[in-house]
Amino acid sequence: MNSFKKNLLKKRYNAERRFQWYGKIAIGLALSFLAVFMFQIFSKGYSAFQKTWIATEVHYDKELLLIDAESPSKDDLENADYYDVAYKAMTSLDPGLPEEEDRQLIQMVSYKYETEVKDLLLKNPDFLGKIVPIKLTASDDVDQVHKGNYPRDIPEKNRRVNDYQLQIYDMLNERGDILSEFNISFFTSPDSREAELAGIASSFMGTVFSILVCLAFSFPVAVLAAIYLEEFAPKNKFTDFIEVNINNLAAVPSIVFGLLGLGVLLAVFNLPRSTPLVGGITLSLMTLPTIIIAARASLKAVPPSIREAALAMGASNMQTTMHHTVPLSMPGTLSGTIIGLAQALGETAPLILIGMVAFVNTIPGTPVDPAASLPVQIYIWSESAERGFVEKVSACIMVLLAFLILMNLAAQIVRHKFEKKWS
């Protein structure tokens, strides 16, 4: 081998090695971005799954509750006055505190502490007249202090938790009266202005209803359109034009669909504002082209020999399509549908336009009740000033990601498990 040839060969090997390195670097960059992103979210958000409680004692004093009856009924307990009982439960933590300063103690628990005192008695009517231990939801400021998210070394006047409250907190913490437990209410409560009470139940249900409505509207329409276009429609300029338009529709920015929902569904059809029904229909406009394209691709992938076999047996076009082509294309269509829905799941802009951005503190029971959705909830919380919402935003992102991963997994499983092999 002469030296020129040797050189050429060496160059070729070097070029390939370099190329492989570029690829590895690209993958490494992508993975490290993902890792940073995940670390950010998890490190900020994991603490939202812990809830801080303050343990104290409550005396269900009949006199303070203003209950006269000897053996009070459920209604009596329901209508009793819990203000004093709850107030005493908190102020008993520091009996020496002058009355005009008591707000400092009350501020350490959520504003709903009176309801919590009431609920405990309603659940256990025999506590009446007794002194029992109780745990009250800590305010978001105490919660953040306990989780170590709140700086203690800044000047007192810039702090939402003053020195006295920190002192009480330290005392309680030493006694073991600050409890940290799994935050069930994050999943069972609707949104709230108070970070310690806010949960994702409303937005989660809103998302579930929106996706179901979206599926119910887009799947049948898209599949029928795909079957007609692929199996029955003549191939001419007009169907080409339709195909181009469907592909274009898939590229339309989502906010445009939001405007359409606002202008048509709300303004013309007068559907109820801020509801998953309108949200779902708006999202279905977005998923429609995605599903049509996926369904057409998987119909195209069915080998023509199967169609010929059915036609040669004397099956009509309709029978060939319904008995053979469509069932064989279903795995691809379904996984395309799930991917389309997963895209819709993360949409925020169109939902904001149709009013699903409203503050909703009830859990929707039907698609026509007002609701938020998970991505919109993230948007709402990220605009809130309180420190307690920072971890909630990340926690909500985690839930949304888990939802997305589950759906994509489902798409994979559907594709691999139900895909039929043909010779």
Added chain:
Amino acid sequence: MSKIKAENVNVYYGSKQALFDVSIDIAEKEVTALIGPSGCGKSTFLRCLNRMNDVIEICRVEGSIKMDNLELNSRKLDVVRLRENVGMVFQKPNPFPKTIYENVAYGPTIHGIAQSKEEMDQIVETSLKKAALWNEVKDRLDEIGTGLSGGQQQRLCIARAISVSPEVILMDEPCSALDPIATAQIEELIDDLKKEVTIVIVTHSMSQAARVSQKTGFFHLGKLIEFGPTDKIFKNPDNQQTQDYITGRFG
């Protein structure tokens, strides 16, 4: 006795003419082989006989093809009825990705041939027996048809074709994807079937044509060059082109 009589058949794909004035008489309960080099139009002609060319949008068929005095090349013809009477076996085995039972039962189901489950079982069994596949699959009728070997798949396709008791079966190079043993089995099967059915077979293998057929037609460049008894075509053809093709000088 003539089963199918084609007269002056011309086929066009768009502006390209694929068949030129083909006239042929296909005798009942005989095997007719169509031979010729690739692209000579023999498959195109075969697909005229069960109107499978309808699937190809740009395809246009002219001329007259009569089966028992019924004009096949007519807009008014019910192709579903026609294909019930004229079955087809394709070059590549193409069983449905369903069970063996469902594969055979599909035709009788859509044509409403079986009245009961027992009757259907009977049809499936008879068809598989006629296709010489019964003994191999009788214990696994609920397995997927595409899981069989190539030769078995092709026999399953034949069973599927005969399940509706057609009068004619068209075979488009049925053995080209099979090994010699499977080919021999199919050829034996063709021999058996011709007692009841008229068979038209397109083949690339001249020895196969010589073995299984009674009549042979030689196609070249879209024209039927010569048609006659197989013996005569192979031993003493009238046409020089036929002679050249048979002896392997071109093709």
